Amino acid sequence: MIQFISNFYFYPMTGTIVNVIAIITGTIVGLFLNKRLPQRFIIIVFQAIGLFTLFLGVSMALETSHVFLLILSLILGSITGELIGLEKYMNRFSEYLKRRFKLGGNEKFSEGMITAFLLYCMGSVTIIGAIDEGLRNDPNLLLIKSMMDGVSSIALASTMGIGVAFSVIPLFLYQGGITLFAASIGEYFEDVIVSELTAVGGILLIGLGINILEIKKLKILNMIPALLFVVVLVYLFG
Secondary structure, eight states, X not given: OHXXXXXXXXSTTHHHHHHHHHHHHHHHHHHHHXXXXXXXXXXXXXXXXXXXXXXXXXXXXXXXXXXXXXXXXXXXXXXXXXXXXXXXXXXXXXXXHHHXXXXXXXXXXXXXXXXXXXXXXXXXXXHHHHHHHHHHOOOHHHHHHHHHHHHHHXXXXXXXXXXXXXXXXXXXXXXXXXXXXXXXXXXXXXXXXXXXXXXXXXXXXXXXXXXXXXXXXXXXXGGTTHHHHHHHHHHHHO
């Protein structure tokens, strides 16, 4: 038994697997509470999440030391995402999941899935934790993130429903992909690249906070390619 636990702990994607389990568990608890909380409490919790997302995004965005490259990556990434239509494809995917699992009564399914994915994946802990696990086979940071995401998913699921649980699909691909990518070419991951990735993620979280608070609807998913562009630009010019 001890040997099994030891082997699992050092499995290349342990942190991401535990993260997925924590989010699903938190979602179940949130759905249970949803039926027992008055609507006014759900609304105020939703607003608190939006404000915290704005705060988190601003604090992360300030980590940049290459403002021009940050702006350029956002512009290039947004144009690329718009050309590809990432948000359109994600919405189609979420609609497919709704039909496949017969969840037609959940009006906020797509919103819950996309919001949770962006909130769980744009933070610096995601990037640094996934890189740590890939480079040093150390999942500790992602295990801490799993606890935070589990608690967050309770609040999100209580306001947005079961779509939050399905955010683990893109999360597994994104976060696990960074881990495997770092394991393959880890020597190229310098601190400046991690900082600029964090800053771009922070900008995207600011946009997500604006969406959550219903100030304006922004196509945040179409801006995600900026995360790829900032790595290339910083590596070439930073």
